[in-house]
Amino acid sequence: xxxxxxxxxxxxxxxxxxxxxxxxxxxxxxxxxxxxxxxxxxxxxxxxxxxxxxxxxxxxxxxxxxxxxxxxxxxxxxxxxxxxxxxxxxxxxxxxxxxxxxxxxxxxxxxxxxxxxxxxxxxxxxxxxxxxxxxxxxxxxxxxxxxxxxxxxxxxxxxxxxxxxxxxxxxxxxxxxxxxxxxxxxxxxxxxxxxxxxxxxxxxxxxxxxxxxxxxxxxxxxxxxxxxxxxxxxxxxxxxxxxxxxxxxxxxxxxxxxxxxxxxxxxxxxxxxxxxxxxxxxxxxxxxxxxxxxxxxxxxxxxxxxxxxxxxxxxxxxxxxxxxxxxxxxxxxxxxxxxxxxxxxxxxxxxxxxxxxxxxxxxx
Numbered sequence: 096x097x098x099x100x101x102x103x104x105x106x107x108x109x110x111x112x113x114x115x116x117x118x119x120x121x122x123x124x125x126x127x128x129x130x131x132x133x134x135x136x137x138x139x140x141x142x143x144x145x146x147x148x149x150x151x152x153x154x155x156x157x158x159x160x161x162x163x164x165x166x167x168x169x170x171x172x173x174x175x176x177x178x179x180x181x182x183x184x185x186x187x188x189x190x191x192x193x194x195x196x197x198x199x200x201x202x203x204x205x206x207x208x209x210x211x212x213x214x215x216x217x218x219x220x221x222x223x224x225x226x227x228x229x230x231x232x233x234x235x236x237x238x239x240x241x242x243x244x245x246x247x248x249x250x251x252x253x254x255x256x257x258x259x260x261x262x263x264x265x266x267x268x269x270x271x272x273x274x275x276x277x278x279x280x281x282x283x284x285x286x287x288x289x290x291x292x293x294x295x296x297x298x299x300x301x302x303x304x305x306x307x308x309x310x311x312x313x314x315x316x317x318x319x320x321x322x323x324x325x326x327x328x329x330x331x332x333x334x335x336x337x338x339x340x341x342x343x344x345x346x347x348x349x350x351x352x353x354x355x356x357x358x359x360x361x362x363x364x365x366x367x368x369x370x371x372x373x374x375x376x377x378x379x380x381x382x383x384x385x386x387x388x389x390x391x392x393x394x395x396x397x398x399x400x401x402x403x404x405x406x407x408x409x410x411x412x413x414x415x416x417x418x419x420x421x422x423x424x425x426x427x428x429x430x431x432x433x434x435x436x437x438x439x440x441x442x443x444x445x446x447x448x449x450x451x452x453x454x455x456x457x458x459x
Contacts, residue, residue, distance in 0.1 A: 107235060128222065138252050140256075188366050189374065203381070205348060207351060215243070237284060265304035265313055309344070389412075413446045419432055420452075420454060
């Protein structure tokens with residue numbers, strides 16, 4: 096006896112490739128993806144640029160970028176029999192923000208917008224698995240594997256090669272009708288589907304993202320020195336943050352959106368309907384002092400299922416200490432820094448001592 100699913104299956108080789116591609120894109124949108132394009136599994140053109148980036152040392156401590164270069168360039172080495180890559184994106188803005196022209200709310204703890212809700216990697220992978228299941232119901236068995244920033248993949252380059260958008264001067268992908276506040280995912284597949292064409296670039300002579308960067312991390316158009324980037328320093332980097340960069344970090348305690356907030360194309364940014372991106376535990380409105388009073392147990396409970404877990408408790412406190420040092424003078428801040436100094440390791444204490452000195456300078 097056959098099931099309704101098996102009765103509905105038509106073997107993949109009997110499908111018109113163009114019609115199947117259109118059907119897959121429609122299914123992707125039904126699953127909540129903002130866009131879907133089909134990329135050729137070939138990223139050889141990106142290797143030279145990555146090598147220059149590595150040679151300059153701009154990757155900092157992200158040594159994993161030095162590994163598996165062959166797999167990055169040839170996705171079929173990562174997942175054998177890959178014939179096409181289904182690239183998707185998900186918008187994550189809950190509300191369209193005002194451009195950040197100058198620092199604001201200096202006592203607030205600024206967390207990058209993508210990180211205020213559930214860890215998007217889980218949301219993305221789950222929906223990609225659902226997309227693969229839908230395709231399998233239609234065409235029968237095929238090989239597939241979902242990814243969400245979880246393997247040596249030139250995901251931005253692949254998406255760009257298939258028209259998802261273009262790489263802006265801040266090195267993030269920009270979509271002409273939706274801006275850049277989105278995350279990417281990929282479904283490697285054995286399906287032979289027509290590839291989409293790349294989009295044209297539209298940054299022109301604009302240098303807003305370069306000019307606004309608080310730490311001058313965008314050293315030239317399309318080239319970012321991660322060692323100066325607030326996102327890298329507050330998330331990936333686990334060491335002592337150089338003193339000459341601390342004031343530029345301001346009150347950003349996990350990531351930074353400034354180069355996106357200033358981008359003219361984000362006047363077209365779309366808001367999301369995906370509940371996983373909505374802020375949890377008030378992470379969009381907490382003050383620096385509120386976060387400073389978190390012990391490790393509170394940190395762990397308040398960041399369960401959140402990308403903020405990635406940085407770890409002590410590094411998160413390091414970031415908050417910098418934010419408190421950059422805040423306007425406050426006797427309450429000075430007292431809190433002093434009272435909680437010995438509760439932290441030497442790494443955090445280094446930044447607490449700096450923050451205390453910054454507060455004392457402003458008290459005079």
